[in-house]
Amino acid sequence: LAQQINMIYGLYPIGPEDSMLSVxxxxxxxxxxxxxxxxxxxxxxxxxxxxxxxxxxxLPALKKVRPTCFLIVPLIIEKVFRSQIYNKFTSNKFIKPLxxxxxxxxxxxxxxxxxxxxxxxxxxRLFIGGAKLNEQVxxxxxxxxxxxxxxxxxxxTAPLIAGQIxxxxxxxxxxxxxxxxxVRLDNINPETKQGEIVVKSPSTMVGYYKNEEATADVFTNDxxxxxxxxxxxxxxxxxxxxxxxxxxxxxxxxxxxxPEEIESVLNSHVYVSExxxxxxxxxxxxxxxxxxxxxxxxxxxxMQKWEITRDEWNQKVDEWNxxxxxxxxxIERYVNSKVNRFSRIxxxxxxxxEFEKNPSKKIxxxxxxxxxxxxxxxx
Numbered sequence: 465l466a467q468q469i470n471m472i473y474g475l476y477p478i479g480p481e482d483s484m485l486s487v488x489x490x491x492x493x494x495x496x497x498x499x500x501x502x503x504x505x506x507x508x509x510x511x512x513x514x515x516x517x518x519x520x521x522x523l524p525a526l527k528k529v530r531p532t533c534f535l536i537v538p539l540i541i542e543k544v545f546r547s548q549i550y551n552k553f554t555s556n557k558f559i560k561p562l563x564x565x566x567x568x569x570x571x572x573x574x575x576x577x578x579x580x581x582x583x584x585x586x587x588x589r590l591f592i593g594g595a596k597l598n599e600q601v602x603x604x605x606x607x608x609x610x611x612x613x614x615x616x617x618x619x620x621t622a623p624l625i626a627g628q629i630x631x632x633x634x635x636x637x638x639x640x641x642x643x644x645x646x647v648r649l650d651n652i653n654p655e656t657k658q659g660e661i662v663v664k665s666p667s668t669m670v671g672y673y674k675n676e677e678a679t680a681d682v683f684t685n686d687x688x689x690x691x692x693x694x695x696x697x698x699x700x701x702x703x704x705x706x707x708x709x710x711x712x713x714x715x716x717x718x719x720x721x722x723p724e725e726i727e728s729v730l731n732s733h734v735y736v737s738e739x740x741x742x743x744x745x746x747x748x749x750x751x752x753x754x755x756x757x758x759x760x761x762x763x764x765x766x767m768q769k770w771e772i773t774r775d776e777w778n779q780k781v782d783e784w785n786x787x788x789x790x791x792x793x794x795i796e797r798y799v800n801s802k803v804n805r806f807s808r809i810x811x812x813x814x815x816x817x818e819f820e821k822n823p824s825k826k827i828x829x830x831x832x833x834x835x836x837x838x839x840x841x842x843x
Contacts, residue, residue, distance in 0.1 A: 467666035468497050468622040469505050471642045475627045476590060476613060478533055480507035485531040487517035487540070489823045493623040494594040494615070499535045508533070523583060530585030538597050539825040545601045546737070547757060549576045554734055555761055570607040577608020590629070594824070596705055599636050600732045606635065614638055616703065618691055620682070622667040625691070626703050640701040649697065650684065656720070658696045660709055662688040694722070711829065713743050715806040721748070726809065729802050733795050734758050738819050742833040747810035751832060752795065753818055762787075788814070 476498075484503060488495035503510045511529045515521045517540075553563045553572055562568040581588060591612045597605075605612045612630050616638035617623035625647060628639025641647040644666055649659030668689045671679035682690045694712065695705040707722035715721050723741035730739040730750055737755040741748055766787065767773065770780055777784075792812035800808040819827040 465497060465501055465622055465667070467644070468624065469502050471644050471665075471667065472498060472502050472624060473506070474643050475615075475624075475629065476533075476592060478502070478506050478508050478590070482506070482508040482532045483529060484508065484510040484533045484535065485522075485525055485529045486510050486512045486535070487522060488535060488537065488594075492594075492824050493619045494537075494617070494824070495535060497622060497624070498592065498615075526583065526585045530587045532587050533590045533592070534584065534588060535592050535594065537594050537825040538601075539821075541591075541593065542598050542601050542731070543737075544580070545604055546755065548580070549573075549604065550600075551734065551755070551757055551761075555758075573604050573607035574609065577604075577610045580608070580610065594623075596636070596638050598728055598731060600728075602633075602635055606630070606633070616705070620669045620689060621663060621665060621691075622669070624667075625661075625663050625665065628702070634698075634700075634702050637698075637702040637704050639703065641703070646688075647697070647703065648688070649695075650688070650690070653720070656696070658694055658706055658720075661691045661693045661695050661703065661705070663691060664688050694720075713741075713748070716746065717806070719806040721807050723748075726750070726799065726803055726807050729799050730795070733798050735762070735791060736795060738827065740815075740819065740827060740829060740832055741809065748808065750795070750799070750809045750812045751815045752792075752812050753815045762791075 484499060486495065486499050488499065490496050490500060499510060502508075511525070511531075513521060513525055553576075554560050559572070563572055584591070589611050591610065593612065593614050595614075595616065597614060602612075604610075610630075612633075613627060614633070614637075615624045615627040617625045624642055625645055626639045626641045628634070628637060633639070642665075646664040648662055650662045652659035662684060664687065671683075682692075684690065692709050693705050694707055694709050695703055697703055706720075707724040711723050713721040713723060726741045726748070727739045727750075730736050730741070730752065735755055735758045736752055738753045740751045742751065743749070763777070763784075766780075766784070767777070770783070772780060792814070795812050796809055815832070820831055821827055
């Protein structure tokens with residue numbers, strides 16, 4: 465951890481004049497290292513919330529604390545982008561046509577970015593995402609000239625391996641390796657030039673406590689730690705992650721299918737909040753949790769069209785179910801028009817409740833899919 469703090473300072477320098485607002489659990493190595501130990505080491509300050517970081521709790525705290533640095537996970541900023549920016553621009557019949565034109569979209573993003581900065585307290589100079597961002601969200605941050613950084617790592621590496629900070633960023637990358645860290649690819653596919661990311665660094669763990677077998681599984685014979693992430697490294701040394709090795713789906717002709725890439729496209733659809741792509745009976749199935757605000761707007765439009773009130777909604781249950789089936793088909797067509805042939809989904813299935821997540825806000829995939837049988841798990 466001490467080695468990690470020294471390495472972090474070279475990438476994200478802070479000092480006694482800086483303040484942070486903590487919204488992540490300290491059991492998360494990212495928050496423990498950067499949000500607590502690094503703050504102690506540099507003389508900065510951290511304010512801890514007493515309640516879960518819902519919008520109702522977090523927004524007033526941001527205005528009060530006015531942090532200069534803010535650690536966050538992708539899910540939080542992605543939800544802010546969807547609800548406060550993307551949905552508002554695309555639901556306005558006057559603004560939507562402009563938003564579809566790149567020049568005007570950049571202008572609108574710049575305006576929205578200034579408002580977002582004020583919502584974050586107005587002093588933010590470093591906003592750090594603990595993993596790769598959705599490219600649509602990252603493009604917004606670039607257009608808005610919003611000060612952000614990305615870090616990539618794992619608990620076993622304490623945690624950071626690589627990182628980048630605006631404006632020296634590449635869209636979709638997690639940045640080059642940090643000073644003191646060695647990164648290479650193992651088992652490289654000669655066609656795609658992709659392989660498993662393996663690491664050596666002073667902050668990488670020695671092994672799992674009293675578990676020699678698990679330790680042996682995650683280290684190569686020459687001592688490199690296996691991250692379990694598949695990706696590639698470009699000519700400038702920037703690391704691009706394609707997905708988790710254990711999540712990869714093998715296509716009918718041996719193609720490597722990364723569900724995370726398909727999910728990124730799914731999540732860019734106006735009616736989708738979150739998604740999981742899994743394999744079932746040899747086909748790709750998308751489990752989708754609809755965006756509640758977008759669905760409510762759709763219901764309002766349909767009530768006007770059908771000339772009914774909220775109280776009369778139950779009279780149109782069959783029509784609403786038909787419209788939802790149409791919506792699933794629309795999402796399916798949208799995704800399949802943007803992914804390669806072997807990554808096309810066969811069906812969209814609604815997941816009515818939000819997906820369960822771990823402390824770092826990542827979906828617990830194993831609760832929804834059985835990787836061995838390819839069948840949906842019974843819950």
